[in-house]
Amino acid sequence: xxxxxxxxxxxxxxxxxxxxxxxxxxxxxxxxxxxxxxxxxxxxxxxxxxxxxxxxxxxxxxxxxxxxxxxxxxxxxxxxxxxxxxxxxxxxxxxxxxxxxxxxxxxxxxxxxxxxxxxxxxxxxxxxxxxxxxxxxxxxxxxxxxxxxxxxxxxxxxxxxxxxxxxxxxxxxxxxxxxxxxxxxxxxxxxxxxxxxxxxxxxxxxxxxxxxxxxxxxxxxxxxxxxxxxxxxxxxxxxxxxxxxxxxxxxxxxxxxxxxxxxxxxxxxxxxxxxxxxxxxxxxxxxxx
Numbered sequence: 001x002x003x004x005x006x007x008x009x010x011x012x013x014x015x016x017x018x019x020x021x022x023x024x025x026x027x028x029x030x031x032x033x034x035x036x037x038x039x040x041x042x043x044x045x046x047x048x049x050x051x052x053x054x055x056x057x058x059x060x061x062x063x064x065x066x067x068x069x070x071x072x073x074x075x076x077x078x079x080x081x082x083x084x085x086x087x088x089x090x091x092x093x094x095x096x097x098x099x100x101x102x103x104x105x106x107x108x109x110x111x112x113x114x115x116x117x118x119x120x121x122x123x124x125x126x127x128x129x130x131x132x133x134x135x136x137x138x139x140x141x142x143x144x145x146x147x148x149x150x151x152x153x154x155x156x157x158x159x160x161x162x163x164x165x166x167x168x169x170x171x172x173x174x175x176x177x178x179x180x181x182x183x184x185x186x187x188x189x190x191x192x193x194x195x196x197x198x199x200x201x202x203x204x205x206x207x208x209x210x211x212x213x214x215x216x217x218x219x220x221x222x223x224x225x226x227x228x229x230x231x232x233x234x235x236x237x238x239x240x241x242x243x244x245x246x247x248x249x250x251x252x253x254x255x256x257x258x259x260x261x262x263x264x265x266x267x268x269x270x271x272x273x274x275x276x277x278x279x280x281x282x283x284x285x286x287x288x289x
Contacts, residue, residue, distance in 0.1 A: 004046070005043070006042070010072050010076060011039075012029065012031070012039035012043075013039070013051060013068075014076055015028050016059070017051070017069045018069075020058070020059045021059055022037050030122045030123055031115065034109075040052065049064050050062050050064070052065055093277045095123050095281050096140050097125050097126065097139065097140065097141040097281075098126045098141070099125075099128065099143040099144075100127065100143075100218065100219065101127045101219070101220040102218060102219035102220045103145075105220055105243075106238060107285075107288065108125070114284045118277065121280075121281070126139065140278045141265070141282065142266035143265060143266070143285075144266060146264055148261075148262070154267045154268065155264040155265070156264060157264055159263045159289045161238070161261055161262060162256040162258055163195050163198065163199050163235065163257055163259045164234070164254060164256050165178070165181055165252070165254040166223065166226050166232065166233055166234075166250045166253065167184075167226060167251055167253045168226060168228075169227075171229060175232070177203075177254075178199070178254055179203075179205060181200075181253075181254070184232050185214060185230060185232070187214045187222045187225050187233035188213060189215075189217070189218065189222050189233070190216070195235070196234050199234045214231055219239050220239075222235060223240070223250060227243075227248050227249035228249075232253070236259065240252055263289075265282060265286075
């Protein structure tokens with residue numbers, strides 16, 4: 001019987017089988033973990049058999065998967081060698097993007113659109129917390145959050161951000177007005193303590209010492225803490241909406257307030273020296289806002 005197999009399914013299978021991790025495979029081939037998982041499920045459905053044994057913290061090949069892997073690897077290698085022999089080696093480029101963890105979580109689900117139209121380009125995502133490591137790890141695309149007063153000629157604004165309060169989605173507690181937030185433990189983000197002050201000030205409220213104060217170093221961790229029922233937090237609206245979209249256990253419990261900060265694209269090189277694929281990524285990035 002003839003099977004109509006998608007080449008991307010086979011690429012995802014080969015990488016996941018070799019690395020025994022959907023997440024590691026997604027990083028290697030430049031897709032999201034969800035996309036790799038969907039490719040594997042589609043391949044298994046087409047073949048009518050399971051290729052992996054999925055466990056909570058591990059991934060193993062079935063006997064069929066082990067038998068299938070060498071043939072798939074050889075077939076992909078043959079395609080690559082034939083293509084290089086006839087058309088020459090492809091010019092591949094890896095673009096290194098640095099941003100906050102929360103921004104990376106927000107942009108990752110959108111990356112497939114860029115990769116589909118730029119098949120010879122890989123994207124490496126790096127998080128940057130506090131320390132400037134650009135000398136040790138050169139980056140092609142650098143994205144920062146900053147106030148207007150710190151913006152310079154090398155900073156291109158990408159967004160106008162707003163902040164919202166978030167609370168556990170499964171809690172029975174009702175937050176009807178901003179003042180109600182003061183009755184619960186507050187979760188603060190190092191470097192962004194002004195988020196709470198800005199939000200309360202927008203509703204003519206002052207911070208209070210009532211209730212416990214929890215501190216973490218990323219918006220992503222703050223969202224996880226809220227989802228676990230540890231308290232409430234004030235985070236950038238787009239990050240909260242992304243977390244809700246991915247079924248995290250949080251809800252927005254108040255209207256948005258202006259942050260007076262924006263995400264900026266940092267230009268470290270003259271336009272003439274920027275690789276065309278990096279500029280293609282920058283153009284795509286602008287369209288996401």
